[in-house]
Amino acid sequence: MDTSEMNRRAVAIMKYWDPFAIGSELYGKEIGDVVAQLQVLDHPSDLAKTIQTSYELSFGKWIPLEQCVDISYKLLAVKYEAKHII
Structure with a gap:
């Protein structure tokens, strides 16, 4: 899988x-921010904090960190799959 x-x-x-x-369709900027950070972050907590902050800054609503951690694990699984396919 390529980038x-x-x-x-x-x-x-x-x-x-x-x-x-x-x-x-209303999350374009936030999704872009998260995908960009996915390129450089490897720890679920770090990515989760990025997700939480991005969405909170844009919408003024707080998402519990646990929900952000859940989604960060899914994103990192895709990243690691991409890295380990020969």
Whole structure:
């Protein structure tokens, strides 16, 4: 899996998540921020904090860190799958 495929899968995961139940089309900036950070972060807690902060800054609503950790594990699984396919 190449980086573009990894990014497509990560975007699909983030769109499906829809933490505020407002429709995935409204999360473009936040999804972009998270996918960009996925490239450099490898720890679920670090990525979860990025997710939480990005969405809170944009929407003024707080997402419990546990929910962000759950989604960060899914995103990191895609990242590690991309890295380990020969």
